[in-house]
Amino acid sequence: MNQTAVSPHIFRAYDIRGIYNEDIDPTLFYKIGLAAGTYLQKNLKGKTMTAGADIRCSSPTLLHSFVSGVLATGANITMTGITSFGQTLFNGCKQNDDLISFVTASHLPAEWNGIKFYYGDGVGLPTEELNKIRDNVLDDSFELKGFDGIGQIRSVEPTQPYIDFFKDHFSYSKKLNVAVDCGGASMTLSAPHVMKALGVDVSEVFCTPNPLFSDRPSEPKPDNLSALIDTISRDGCDFGVAFDGDGDRSVIIDDRGVALSSDETGILLGKYGFSKHEGVVIVNVECSKAVSEQLTPLGFSVKQIPVGHTHLTLHAKKECSPLGIESSGHLILPNYFLFDDALIVPLKIAEILDESEQSLSELRRDIPIYPLSKKEIKCPDDLKFEVIEKLKVQLQKEYDDVNTMDGIRVNEEQGWSLIRASNTSPIIRVTTEADDKISLEQISSHFVELTQKLVESMQD
Amino acid sequence: MTQLFGTNGIRGIIGEDMSSGFAHDIGRAWGSYLQKTQSSPHLAIATDARLSNQMIKSALISGLLSTGVDVTDCGLAPTPALQYAVHTSDEFSGGIIITASHNPPEFNGIKGVDESGTELTKTTEEEIEKHYFSKDFHTADWKSLGKYCINSSIIDRYIDAIIESVDVDLIAKQKFHVVLDCGNGAGSVATPALLKKLGCKVTELNCIADGTFPAHPSEPLPENLSELIETVPKVKADVGVAQDGDADRAIFVDHTGTYLWGDKTLSVVAEYLTKDSPNQTVATPVTTSSCLADVVAANNCTLITTKVGSPIVAREMIKHKCIFGGEENGGLIFPSLHYCRDSAMSIAVLLEIMAKSQKSLKDLVLQIPVYEMFKTKMPCPNEKKRPLMDAVKKQLKTDPSIIRIDETDGIKFYLETGWVLMRPSGTEPLFRIYSEAKDARTAKDLARAYQSLASDLISQL
Numbered sequence: 001m002n003q004t005a006v007s008p009h010i011f012r013a014y015d016i017r018g019i020y021n022e023d024i025d026p027t028l029f030y031k032i033g034l035a036a037g038t039y040l041q042k043n044l045k046g047k048t049m050t051a052g053a054d055i056r057c058s059s060p061t062l063l064h065s066f067v068s069g070v071l072a073t074g075a076n077i078t079m080t081g082i083t084s085f086g087q088t089l090f091n092g093c094k095q096n097d098d099l100i101s102f103v104t105a106s107h108l109p110a111e112w113n114g115i116k117f118y119y120g121d122g123v124g125l126p127t128e129e130l131n132k133i134r135d136n137v138l139d140d141s142f143e144l145k146g147f148d149g150i151g152q153i154r155s156v157e158p159t160q161p162y163i164d165f166f167k168d169h170f171s172y173s174k175k176l177n178v179a180v181d182c183g184g185a186s187m188t189l190s191a192p193h194v195m196k197a198l199g200v201d202v203s204e205v206f207c208t209p210n211p212l213f214s215d216r217p218s219e220p221k222p223d224n225l226s227a228l229i230d231t232i233s234r235d236g237c238d239f240g241v242a243f244d245g246d247g248d249r250s251v252i253i254d255d256r257g258v259a260l261s262s263d264e265t266g267i268l269l270g271k272y273g274f275s276k277h278e279g280v281v282i283v284n285v286e287c288s289k290a291v292s293e294q295l296t297p298l299g300f301s302v303k304q305i306p307v308g309h310t311h312l313t314l315h316a317k318k319e320c321s322p323l324g325i326e327s328s329g330h331l332i333l334p335n336y337f338l339f340d341d342a343l344i345v346p347l348k349i350a351e352i353l354d355e356s357e358q359s360l361s362e363l364r365r366d367i368p369i370y371p372l373s374k375k376e377i378k379c380p381d382d383l384k385f386e387v388i389e390k391l392k393v394q395l396q397k398e399y400d401d402v403n404t405m406d407g408i409r410v411n412e413e414q415g416w417s418l419i420r421a422s423n424t425s426p427i428i429r430v431t432t433e434a435d436d437k438i439s440l441e442q443i444s445s446h447f448v449e450l451t452q453k454l455v456e457s458m459q460d
Numbered sequence: 461m462t463q464l465f466g467t468n469g470i471r472g473i474i475g476e477d478m479s480s481g482f483a484h485d486i487g488r489a490w491g492s493y494l495q496k497t498q499s500s501p502h503l504a505i506a507t508d509a510r511l512s513n514q515m516i517k518s519a520l521i522s523g524l525l526s527t528g529v530d531v532t533d534c535g536l537a538p539t540p541a542l543q544y545a546v547h548t549s550d551e552f553s554g555g556i557i558i559t560a561s562h563n564p565p566e567f568n569g570i571k572g573v574d575e576s577g578t579e580l581t582k583t584t585e586e587e588i589e590k591h592y593f594s595k596d597f598h599t600a601d602w603k604s605l606g607k608y609c610i611n612s613s614i615i616d617r618y619i620d621a622i623i624e625s626v627d628v629d630l631i632a633k634q635k636f637h638v639v640l641d642c643g644n645g646a647g648s649v650a651t652p653a654l655l656k657k658l659g660c661k662v663t664e665l666n667c668i669a670d671g672t673f674p675a676h677p678s679e680p681l682p683e684n685l686s687e688l689i690e691t692v693p694k695v696k697a698d699v700g701v702a703q704d705g706d707a708d709r710a711i712f713v714d715h716t717g718t719y720l721w722g723d724k725t726l727s728v729v730a731e732y733l734t735k736d737s738p739n740q741t742v743a744t745p746v747t748t749s750s751c752l753a754d755v756v757a758a759n760n761c762t763l764i765t766t767k768v769g770s771p772i773v774a775r776e777m778i779k780h781k782c783i784f785g786g787e788e789n790g791g792l793i794f795p796s797l798h799y800c801r802d803s804a805m806s807i808a809v810l811l812e813i814m815a816k817s818q819k820s821l822k823d824l825v826l827q828i829p830v831y832e833m834f835k836t837k838m839p840c841p842n843e844k845k846r847p848l849m850d851a852v853k854k855q856l857k858t859d860p861s862i863i864r865i866d867e868t869d870g871i872k873f874y875l876e877t878g879w880v881l882m883r884p885s886g887t888e889p890l891f892r893i894y895s896e897a898k899d900a901r902t903a904k905d906l907a908r909a910y911q912s913l914a915s916d917l918i919s920q921l
Contacts, residue, residue: 026526029522056602057603060606061606067514068519111602146474147473147565148565150511150512155610
C-alpha cells in the first residue's frame, strides 16, 4: 500500500483515533493490522484475534484493510462484523481469543474513526502495550507469512449468543417500560433487541441505524438528550438510557427526566444491585466522595485509580471487583464481564426497579449531590507536567491526605480538589467537590490560585 | 495490451507479485474506474478455496469501499455461481472472483465480470490498469464510502437454476451413480448438493474445500486424476467427473475409467444441442479439434472459431447468438443459463443426455469422429514473434497444398490430411505449433514439417 506519513498524535493513551481521510485511512489501518498481528504473535504468543467495528460509515473499509493486515502476519481472525462494542467484546471473550480489536471512535463525531484493543478476557490494553503496536507501525516492524501461513477468517453470528447470555442472567417480573436512545449509532444493532428479548417495553428514540449521527451528537450529554427526556414523560417510562457512538458509555435518565451522573448510577448499582455488599469498588480519582460515603458503610471498600477506562478493567480484574465506576460514564459489573459494555447498566437498573417498590427518582433521593467545579488553567505543554511535579512535593508536605496516582488529589474535611494536566491540550484542570457551595468556592479558589501562581512563576 | 490482466484475470504468486497491498490498490483502481463509468456501482465478490483468499479479498474490498463502491460478499463459491448471481441480479453492476483457477496453491488471482456475468472486455481491463499504474484513485469522503453486506444464498440459487434448466425427473429416474472429484476446490460447496438434487448416488472424492489441494494439483489432467480413474470402474459408477479449482471446467471419465479430453464432451453436448436445431451457431477457439466442426456441420449448423480464451469465446457467443460453445479444456458455455464456462451445468446436461439417449458416456463418445492432435513448441524471442508470423504467412500463401487459411488467432491452415495452427505464445518467448489429422503419425509429421519451416524462417530473420 502507499507509504503515507503516519501522524503519531493518532496514537493515544488507550486507543487510536483520527479523522477519516485526514489522519487515518485504509492504508494506515492495513499497517495497524500488520502491527497488531505481529504484536499478537511476538509479544502475546497468541494466534487469534477477534475483529469487529462500530456502525460508522468508514468502519467497513477500515475493518477490512485492518483484517487483511492481520491475516498477512499469519494470525487468524474471528470476525463479528459491524456490531455494538459489547457484541464484539462478548463474542471475543466467549471465543477465548488472544486479542480483541474494535474499530470505533467511541463518542466522537461521525467523520472520526479509530481502533481499540482488549485482551481476550475483556481487559483493555494498557498504554505501554498499545505503544508496542504503535512502534511496530512507526518502525514498519512487521513479520509477514508466506501463502501457506496466511491467517484465516472465521465469521461468527454476533447477536444470538449475546442475547442468550442476557436471557440467562436477567428476568423481570414487572412489565418495565424503558426509553432507549441509541442516537442512530452502534447500539441500534443490539440494545433494543436485547431489551425486547428480556420482555422490556422499549420506547425507541433514534433506534434506526444512522451512521451520519445526524439525529443527535453521539456524545450522550444531557444537553443532547431532549428527545429521550420528552419520550420518558410522554410514555411514562420507568427510566431512560442513552448510549454513545459505540456503546461503551451510557447515561441513565430517571422517570422524571433528570439525568444521573455516572457516580450516582454507580452508587445505585452498588447499593441495590448486590445481595452481598463486599469486595473492592474501583473508582477513578475524579469520582465524587459520595461514592465512598455511600458504599463503604454498606461493607464495600473503595479504591481510587487513575483516570481512563483501561485502568478500570485492569484494576477490577486485579481486585476481583464487583463494580467499577469511571466518572466519564464507563461502568463495569465484572460479575457479568470485565469490559465496559454499557448495555449492562440499564439491564441492572431495570433489575433494581423490578425488585423495588420505589421509582428511580425516589431511589436516588438518598444520594447526596455535592457541588462540583471544573476550572482550566492555561499552561504550555512543555511545562504542565513539571508544574504538577512541583505541586506534588509542596502539597504532600502541607496536607495529610494526598493521592498522586494520577495528578494530585487533595482530600480535606469539607471536600477535595484534583489538579491534573490534560494529556492532549496545554491545560491544567482543577476539579473540586465540596459539601456546600461556600466550601467549594474556598477550596477551588485556593488550588486554582496556587497552580496559577506556580505556572506564572515558572514561565518568568 | 494489458500488463496485469492475462487471459483469465490477474494472476500472481503470494509474496511475489500478489499481495494484500497490491489487491488493495487493484480495488482502488477498479473502484475508480467504476465510479467514472457507472452511477451507483455495486460489486458481488466470491472466492475459490485458496489459503490466501481471505487476505486478498479483505484488501480488495477495503480498496473498493474506499472509492465509494458498494460490495456484497458472497463467500466461497464456484466461479459460475458468482457469475450467475451477477447475471440475474439487478443489484449488481459487476463482480469479482478471487481465484487462480487450476494454478498451484501459492498462486492467487483476481478476475472480473461485467453486469451480464461475463468476463470483462480487454478494453475495461486496460482502463482499470490505467488507474492502477497512474495511481489515479478516487477517494470517497467519509459520507460516501461504499457499503458492505454479506449474501450467503447465491449457491442455493445457482443450484436451483441448473435444476430448472434440465429434465430433473428424467435424470433422477436413472439413479445414476457419479464419482465426483472436486479436487478440494470451490466445487466442493455446490456440486455434491447439485448431484443429490438430481437424484444421483454420489461417491465423493476430495469434496472438502482445502486450499492446500492435499489430494492432487487442481488442473484436471489425466496424471492428476488417477484416483478418479481407478474409482469409477471399481465402484461400478456410471460416470466420473472432476472439476478444476474454481469449478468452471469439468473433465469426465467414462464407466470404464477412460479419461475423456474436453473436445469429446464438447462434441457430445454440441451433437445433442444442434441435432434438432438446424441453422444455429456454435463457437470454439481455433485450437479445438475438428471433431466439433464435423458434428456441428452434420447437423446443418455453423461453427465459429475464435481467438483463444474463454472470455473471448463468451463474447463471440453473445455477438452471434450461439446456442452453445466452449473450449477443449472442459470449459463449456451454455447460453440458456449464462455466458460463461460452467462445470456444474456441464455435468447436469451430460447426465440429461445419458438419460434421454439411454446410452453410456462411452457410447456417446464413440459416435464422435476421431482425430489425433499433436502439440509442440519452439523458442522464439518476443521481438521476433511478429516478423516470424509475417514470414510464415507470406510463405504459406504460395503453398499450393493449403486449402484454407484462418487468421483468427495466429495462423491456422487446412490441408488434405489435416490442419496446422501456428501461434506465438501470449506470455512466454515461445512459438506454438498444433496439428491434427486422422491418425497420430500424420499429425506429428505435419507439425514437424511446419516446425522446420518456422525454424528456417527464424534463422533468416
